[in-house]
Amino acid sequence: MKLWGGRFKGEADEEFARFNSSFAFDRRLIEADIEGSLAHAEALAGAGILTKDESNKIATGLREILRRAREEKHYLDSHEAEDVHSFVEAELVAAIGDAGYKLHTGRSRNDQVATDLRLFLRAEIDTIQELTRDVQRALIELAEANSDCVMPGYTHLQRAQPILFAHYLLAYYEMFRRDRERFAQARARVNRLPLGAGALAGTGFPIDREMVARRLGFDGLCENSVDGVSDRDFVIEFIGAAAIAMMHLSRLAEDFIIYSTAEFGFIDPSDAVSTGSSLMPQKKNPDSLELIRGKAGRVFGHHAALLATMKGLPLAYNKDMQEDKEALFDTIDTLDGSLRVMAKVLRNVRVNAERTGIAATGDYSTATDLADYLVRRGMEFRRAHELVGRIVTYAIERGKSLIEIPLEDYQKFSVLFDDDMYSEVTVHSSLLSKAAVGGTSPVRVKEALSRARSEIDHG
Numbered sequence: 001m002k003l004w005g006g007r008f009k010g011e012a013d014e015e016f017a018r019f020n021s022s023f024a025f026d027r028r029l030i031e032a033d034i035e036g037s038l039a040h041a042e043a044l045a046g047a048g049i050l051t052k053d054e055s056n057k058i059a060t061g062l063r064e065i066l067r068r069a070r071e072e073k074h075y076l077d078s079h080e081a082e083d084v085h086s087f088v089e090a091e092l093v094a095a096i097g098d099a100g101y102k103l104h105t106g107r108s109r110n111d112q113v114a115t116d117l118r119l120f121l122r123a124e125i126d127t128i129q130e131l132t133r134d135v136q137r138a139l140i141e142l143a144e145a146n147s148d149c150v151m152p153g154y155t156h157l158q159r160a161q162p163i164l165f166a167h168y169l170l171a172y173y174e175m176f177r178r179d180r181e182r183f184a185q186a187r188a189r190v191n192r193l194p195l196g197a198g199a200l201a202g203t204g205f206p207i208d209r210e211m212v213a214r215r216l217g218f219d220g221l222c223e224n225s226v227d228g229v230s231d232r233d234f235v236i237e238f239i240g241a242a243a244i245a246m247m248h249l250s251r252l253a254e255d256f257i258i259y260s261t262a263e264f265g266f267i268d269p270s271d272a273v274s275t276g277s278s279l280m281p282q283k284k285n286p287d288s289l290e291l292i293r294g295k296a297g298r299v300f301g302h303h304a305a306l307l308a309t310m311k312g313l314p315l316a317y318n319k320d321m322q323e324d325k326e327a328l329f330d331t332i333d334t335l336d337g338s339l340r341v342m343a344k345v346l347r348n349v350r351v352n353a354e355r356t357g358i359a360a361t362g363d364y365s366t367a368t369d370l371a372d373y374l375v376r377r378g379m380e381f382r383r384a385h386e387l388v389g390r391i392v393t394y395a396i397e398r399g400k401s402l403i404e405i406p407l408e409d410y411q412k413f414s415v416l417f418d419d420d421m422y423s424e425v426t427v428h429s430s431l432l433s434k435a436a437v438g439g440t441s442p443v444r445v446k447e448a449l450s451r452a453r454s455e456i457d458h459g
Contacts, residue, residue, distance in 0.1 A: 032119035061096040106205035110229035114194035131339035138346035151356035159363040163440040175248040182241040193218040197228035200316035230316040250296040253289035270348040302327040
């Protein structure tokens with residue numbers, strides 16, 4: 001029996017029926033649907049709408065459906081259903097008889113699916129949080145294993161200033177920390193109960209919504225019934241947070257792809273996370289990272305698509321909103337898989353500290369330290385900046401490093417230069433000087449690593 005057939009004399013066109021059906025993908029909500037239905041049955045019993053015997057039968061039947069869905073491989077393929085809600089009702093009626101038809105009293109598919117989505121997404125956010133945390137943990141592990149490694153920091157993909165490799169990794173740690181904050185904030189807005197909103201106007205039965213919210217672990221209610229069934233902000237917000245997280249994963253993947261090239265040679269991903277070429281036997285390709293980079297676009301697309309779907313919908317529910325599920329499910333799967341693979345990459349990469357160290361000393365990366373030296377001796381920074389720029393040009397024309405230029409040549413540019421200047425332009429000195437909070441000095445990075453380790457292990 002359809003959930004809506006009484007108004008109609010004819011049968012739906014078969015092609016339209018297939019187009020209208022969502023069971024192929026919303027069957028994924030079956031556990032959430034049953035969890036919500038168990039709470040709704042309890043509320044109906046509390047309101048005197050179900051007898052104790054009917055309530056017990058419904059609960060037993062729902063739990064048996066859940067068991068079969070978990071344990072029987074092809075159970076959900078047993079018949080064609082319009083959606084997961086009609087499947088559950090049909091199976092319940094088949095199992096316990098007409099008492100199963102009473103379960104939908106005071107409930108619409110509109111508030112039912114909104115509740116299912118929130119229950120489902122709440123649990124998925126918890127999983128995503130743990131996976132993001134594991135990526136952070138893997139970053140810390142890699143940083144701790146290479147705590148003394150020096151590398152060039154880049155701007156415009158040009159060597160800029162020397163930094164510690166651990167400091168570089170901790171930048172991504174901070175990005176993923178913000179991702180976890182965004183997911184936590186989104187979860188708080190997910191965790192409101194729509195059940196009891198009915199189709200849009202509320203329910204005419206004395207259902208205790210507060211009890212249902214407590215029973216299902218929600219923090220509160222959707223306070224307006226029209227908003228309760230038509231709101232998909234929580235889905236859009238989650239996908240938006242996921243898009244930012246995928247952007248962070250993609251940036252890290254891009255860095256590692258570049259750093260793994262022969263031209264850089266900073267890192268070497270292990271065979272466990274690499275692939276080869278079908279033609280060129282020497283190739284070792286960072287496909288794990290390229291896939292993460294590529295999959296970011298899928299999530300960006302889902303975010304834009306759902307915003308476009310919702311932007312012109314009149315209140316309250318519209319069938320267009322069925323499009324939220326495939327976008328949400330694919331976003332979850334894409335982010336879940338990308339986080340898992342990135343954590344594996346971070347645990348399967350070797351850092352070539354010799355190559356990074358050599359690169360950190362090149363391209364006059366301590367020129368800013370030379371300008372700072374002049375500032376500390378009384379010169380205005382803008383003048384020092386201009387003067388050091390001329391010194392770098394002078395050095396490039398002669399094929400010399402800053403340390404290789406004789407003191408007498410320096411003093412032709414400024415009498416402020418003295419012998420102690422040479423100790424100021426070493427990579428080691430440059431790192432030590434960046435001792436302000438948040439800087440790349442070894443002491444600050446050690447402190448930051450310690451805080452990160454404590455936060456990830458105990459926070």
